[in-house]
Amino acid sequence: MSYKHNNLMAMRNSYWNDLNPTAVKEKLYFQQMLVDNGIFESATAEDAKHLFFSLPSIIIVKGYAHGFMHASVQVLICQHIQANKQLLQQKTEMKIKFNL
Template sequence: MSYKHNNLMAMRQNYWDDEHSSTVQTEKQFLQNLLVEEGVFKEASLEDTKYFFFTLPSIIIVKAYALGFHHSEVRRMLVKHIHTHKPALMKRAALKIQFKI
């Protein structure tokens, strides 16, 4: 594993494990709702959302840290990711995380 991979994975894990920030909780709910809106799951659980979050390309994670998941540019990237990988996401298949920034 590369240094960059370790840092980005740590960012993902720290974000996901944050139970105290109301912003993070709101964004998790946003991601959960997005999965339902885009038809990935009929009802997305928190575990479904966690799975989805950990499939996101690093460029989305970095932009979301800077702008928030609600930002229109980040939302557009999320929807594109969903549309590109929808069949795999619906099956909760393992996706290779993209680390291009």
Template sequence: MSYKHNDLLAMRQSYWGDEHSERVKNEKQYFQQILNECHIFTEANLEDAKYFFFSLPSIIIVKGYALGFTHSLVKNMILDFVTAHKVELSQRQIMKIKFRI
């Protein structure tokens, strides 16, 4: 694993493990909402949201960390990602995490 991969994986794990921040709780619900609205899953649960979060490209993770995942710029990036990977997401395929910073 590369240095960059370790840092981003640590960011993902730290974010997902945060159970005290209201912002993080709301964003996790937002991920579920996106999955439902885009018809990826019929009733997305927290595990579905976690799978989705860990599938997001690094650029979305970094910008989401900085601006918040519900910021309009990040929302648009997430929706573009969902649109491009709808089939893979609905089948819960393991996607290669892209590093583009």
């Protein structure tokens, strides 16, 4: 595992375990995005976690910088969801993309 991968995975884990109100609200928003994009009729917290951990590094970095509900980050997340619709529905593990 590369140094870059370790740091980004630590960021992902730290964010997902964060219980501050903003992070909780964003996690609920991930669930809603899955429903709005037709991935699931009703998305669970585990579905949202699967989405979050599949996001490319550029989305993680921008999400940390601007917030995951920022319009520019929302567009990137929607693009990711649409590009990986079937994998998300099947809950298939995806290779994380690193495009910084």
